[in-house]
Amino acid sequence: MKSLQSRGSELASPERQFRILEEVLDRKNLPSFSEKLEQSKVGSLHPIPTEIFQMNLGKLCNQTCKHCHVDAGPDRKESMSKETMLHCLSVLATSSIPIVDITGGAPEMNPEFRWLVKELRKLGKKIMVRCNLTILLAGTRYADLPDFYAQNRVEVVSSLPYFEKRRTDAQRGEGVFDRSIEALKRLNSVGYGIPDSGLILNLVYNPAGAFLPGAQISLEKEFKNSLYKEHGIHFNSLFTITNMPISRYLEYLQESGNLENYLEKLVSSFNPSAAFGVMCKNTLSVGYDGSLYDCDFNQMLEMKVEGTIQNIRDYDGASLLQRTIRVGEHCYGCTAGAGSSCGGATA
Numbered sequence: 001m002k003s004l005q006s007r008g009s010e011l012a013s014p015e016r017q018f019r020i021l022e023e024v025l026d027r028k029n030l031p032s033f034s035e036k037l038e039q040s041k042v043g044s045l046h047p048i049p050t051e052i053f054q055m056n057l058g059k060l061c062n063q064t065c066k067h068c069h070v071d072a073g074p075d076r077k078e079s080m081s082k083e084t085m086l087h088c089l090s091v092l093a094t095s096s097i098p099i100v101d102i103t104g105g106a107p108e109m110n111p112e113f114r115w116l117v118k119e120l121r122k123l124g125k126k127i128m129v130r131c132n133l134t135i136l137l138a139g140t141r142y143a144d145l146p147d148f149y150a151q152n153r154v155e156v157v158s159s160l161p162y163f164e165k166r167r168t169d170a171q172r173g174e175g176v177f178d179r180s181i182e183a184l185k186r187l188n189s190v191g192y193g194i195p196d197s198g199l200i201l202n203l204v205y206n207p208a209g210a211f212l213p214g215a216q217i218s219l220e221k222e223f224k225n226s227l228y229k230e231h232g233i234h235f236n237s238l239f240t241i242t243n244m245p246i247s248r249y250l251e252y253l254q255e256s257g258n259l260e261n262y263l264e265k266l267v268s269s270f271n272p273s274a275a276f277g278v279m280c281k282n283t284l285s286v287g288y289d290g291s292l293y294d295c296d297f298n299q300m301l302e303m304k305v306e307g308t309i310q311n312i313r314d315y316d317g318a319s320l321l322q323r324t325i326r327v328g329e330h331c332y333g334c335t336a337g338a339g340s341s342c343g344g345a346t347a
Contacts, residue, residue: 014301021329045325051282054101057110058288067249072105080288103130128155133183155200163226193234206241210258213240216345239344244333266332274339277346
């Protein structure tokens with residue numbers, strides 16, 4: 001099988017990924033996600049006024065993580081232009097959307113990243129940056145990022161697969177754990193995660209294997225105890241995120257023989273309460289080229305929002321509120337167990 005890191009591979013195409021998931025559900029006689037919504041009386045999903053404006057600045061990244069749903073890496077060229085950022089800023093300047101969630105790839109590698117953060121700061125928006133931690137150690141160009149974040153009151157959301165070296169390196173690459181610990185110490189040194197500093201540092205956990213994350217509250221306690229005891233590290237909250245069966249993680253599930261069992265687990269763990277709280281209801285996701293999506297996962301499957309308003313340059317908030325959220329079989333990942341979103345569990 002060709003690797004998903006090769007963009008030309010058959011498996012990398014959204015159409016192929018849709019078919020793989022649909023075929024498994026058919027073979028196991030399991031309902032589609034749309035059917036499950038109807039069976040559980042949740043029905044179609046519709047947005048509420050946007051609270052989180054998520055901007056994907058591109059797929060360039062200094063890492064190539066095994067389970068990356070973005071298929072990001074050092075060889076990717078996709079990058080949001082300043083023109084597209086200006087369209088986003090125009091929308092934000094005339095709307096009441098309170099939160100901007102900046103993601104990638106490694107968003108810091110976009111050449112306009114710092115300019116964008118400063119402009120968002122002028123608008124008075126709450127700014128969140130999805131940081132992979134190791135970017136802080138990726139050369140002198142990024143060494144001042146902790147200070148830059150602090151000066152602009154950026155909330156840092158950082159991926160850390162586990163509080164042990166072996167499991168983290170297995171998922172994200174050799175040496176990533178040690179570099180992540182060093183990056184966390186640098187963030188702590190400027191006040192991030194320190195009580196009463198006002199500088200928020202949250203960590204993100206997603207399982208390394210074909211299973212659902214454990215309870216968010218108990219995992220947070222484990223992370224805090226271990227990271228402080230072993231490394232003297234502080235952070236605010238832990239977000240647990242379920243791995244979506246798309247992109248590189250879908251390839252992992254197939255190659256390890258876990259795809260059918262994992263999908264069965266997601267379907268059997270469907271939680272209507274989690275379905276009511278899915279992030280696509282209060283989030284609008286903007287791709288690097290300005291295309292609009294209901295969520296970051298739909299973005300990676302090229303499922304643009306329903307309707308005629310499909311790019312940020314044509315933004316019409318009232319029209320977007322009338323849409324029906326597009327769903328697929330991968331959406332089972334956000335509604336299993338305690339639910340999953342960019343902000344962790346939803347139920």
